[in-house]
Amino acid sequence: MRRISILGSTGSIGISTLNLIEETLRPGEDYVLEALCAGRNATLLAEQARKFRPAITVLADESQWPLFKELMQGSALEIACGAEAVTAAAGRKADWVMAAIVGIAGLGPVWAAAGTGAVVALANKESLVCCGRSLLARAEAHGGRILPVDSEHNAIFQVFEESERARINRLILTASGGPFRGYSRDQLRFVTREQALKHPNWAMGAKITIDSATLANKGLEFIEAAYLFDMPPEKIDVLIHPQSVVHSLVEYADGSTLAQMGPADMRVPISHALGWPNRLKWQAPTLDLKTIGTLSFDAPDEAAFPMLRLAREALQAGGLMPVVYNAANEVMVQAFLDGKASFMAIAESVEMAMMKAQSPTMALSQATSHDMHTILETDRLTRQVVSETLGAAETRKAI
Ligand SMILES: NC(=O)c1ccc[n+]([C@@H]2O[C@H](COP(=O)([O-])OP(=O)(O)OC[C@H]3O[C@@H](n4cnc5c(N)ncnc54)[C@H](OP(=O)(O)O)[C@@H]3O)[C@@H](O)[C@H]2O)c1
Known part of the structure; x- marks a missing residue:
């Protein structure tokens, strides 16, 4: 029980x-x-x-x-x-x-x-x-x-052989690419909240749906994977896989790459976590690969979707920079949902916050200690910086 x-x-x-x-x-x-x-x-x-x-x-x-x-x-x-x-x-x-x-x-x-x-x-x-x-x-x-529980990390967890850690070349996270896959930077300037909320494959809450559209979701997952599986950033790759069938992969040094596949339904990774270390038996949706037919993979366009690059930079910067990345993103996603910021402004503000975080006034982001007080203070300061910039932009618009 x-x-x-x-x-x-x-x-x-x-x-x-x-x-x-x-x-x-x-x-x-x-x-x-x-x-x-x-x-x-x-x-x-x-x-x-x-x-x-x-x-x-x-x-x-x-x-x-x-x-x-x-x-x-x-x-x-x-x-x-x-x-x-x-x-x-x-x-x-x-x-x-x-x-x-x-x-x-x-x-x-x-x-x-x-x-x-x-x-x-x-x-x-x-x-x-x-x-x-x-x-x-x-x-x-x-x-x-x-x-x-994140489908990608749950997938890696299922095929990650801890005893072979030294012979793991890299983790490969897959991403659907969201509703704006293939869009250029110019096209992204005009996308709306309603378009961004229409995820092609997954039904999720509003925040993660916007994160999927900007690729911030993959950015957060990149950082998450590094911590969960104790992997350096250079051993984590991201592939765009529009069908959301292969949820992630682990490449081993002997040439084998193990993947976990499943339908795009969060009940599958949830049931794995609920049953672990066993598997639950239920009326789970299953894959019909014959109907799906083709699986495709592509490199992400980091010029159009900078949130992935910024996540890698936040992880490489170390300290509490991932906290800055996350806080700035949360403020901007809410602003975008409230009609107070454009889609492109999300990444621009996150980049601005990460730059400011390196200044002496926000030196907290460089702290190495992950104690709760320092994390919350870094989160608060970042929100303040981003909200002030947003407020100033609103005032300029009103004038
Ligand atoms: N949905 C997915 O497919 C998916 C996949 C992978 C990871 N995730 C992650 O899972 C988390 C939840 O995602 P979701 O899509 O389920 O989001 P969601 O549909 O927006 O649900 C969020 C939940 O958090 C509750 N909540 C919000 N603010 C709270 C607060 N201050 N204190 C206590 N509860 C609070 C909400 O309560 P109310 O609704 O009552 O306000 C709701 O129950 C996110 O971190 C997301 O990144 C989601």
């Missing part, structure tokens, strides 16, 4: 995880739910809590607390509200935790979960990008481990 917690239960990954749990595990025999946490969707969270009856249910957004309390009336379930309560719930003793809060908001909860000795199924890539190997070390020190 496992105690399971889902952080970000109302999102795309959270919902898929709950669906899979329902389909593959028996309540009260195989599992009990310890915690369900979400951001602001009080209605869905209340529905999930009433159905799965976790030991605690937490909503982060305090403005939705009155509604949430009303929806939970008479349920006899423990509920709480606020960011601190989310982190406290994430730190409750559990055996398996799905970490699927989006963005930096997931950092504190993931850190807390990693300190419990649980197996943490990590979807929230931003927390690993910010904490680096210290997150993996924390999980290990407490007798737990981090399992990658």
Whole structure:
């Protein structure tokens, strides 16, 4: 019997995880739910809590607390509200935790979960990008481990032979290329939010969908892969693979390249993490290679999509530069979604923030320590710098 917690239960990954749990595990025999946490969707969270009856249910957004309390009336379930309560719930003793809060908001909860000795199924890539190997070390020190849920890292995890580490030439991450694959820089100047939100292969939350369109998602994954598999940047490559069938590959020195394939459905990597070290049996979608017919691979266009290059540079710069990359990207993605910044401005601002981060005023980014205070301070300073630039651009537009 496992105690399971889902952080970000109302999102795309959270919902898929709950669906899979329902389909593959028996309540009260195989599992009990310890915690369900979400951001602001009080209605869905209340529905999930009433159905799965976790030991605690937490909503982060305090403005939705009155509604949430009303929806939970008479349920006899423990509920709480606020960011601190989310982190406290994430730190409750559990055996398996799905970490699927989006963005930096997931950092504190993931850190807390990693300190419990649980197996943490990590979807929230931003927390690993910010904490680096210290997150993996924390999980290990407490007798737990981090399992990658991102389809690419989950794929590598499945074909990575630790005993052959010295004979691994490189990791190859695949990327669909997003909705703007093949676009030139000039064409990208005019793309809209609606176009960017239409991912050709995957149904995901808004932030990661925009990240896929800019290739920042692949940039974050590049950094994530380096930390997860302890690989230097020069041993990680990215290939554009529009069919999203091969989820990533490991090339060995003997000429063998091992790949993991599967349908473009996040329930597959989630089920791998949920079943690990075994495999779950369920009505999984399978691949019909005859119908797919052709698999193609191409090099990414880093001139049109600079977020990949910037991620590599952030990793090479070391210290907390990946935190700067992540924070600047988060601010700009939100600005793009709010109609306050263009698509091209996302990468431009990230590059600007990374340049400023090297100045003495933002010397924090050069800190080598990955302690939580330094990470959060670097994140805050970066957001401030990028927001000020955005504000100045807005004012200029208004004048
Ligand atoms: N979707 C995918 O296919 C996919 C694939 C690989 C990796 N990932 C990663 O998985 C994470 C989740 O992605 P997603 O697509 O599932 O995002 P999503 O659909 O936007 O869901 C995000 C979840 O986080 C919750 N949340 C937001 N702010 C919060 C806060 N301050 N405190 C607590 N919970 C908060 C949301 O709650 P409310 O909805 O209630 O506000 C929701 O449950 C991201 O880091 C993403 O990069 C996703």
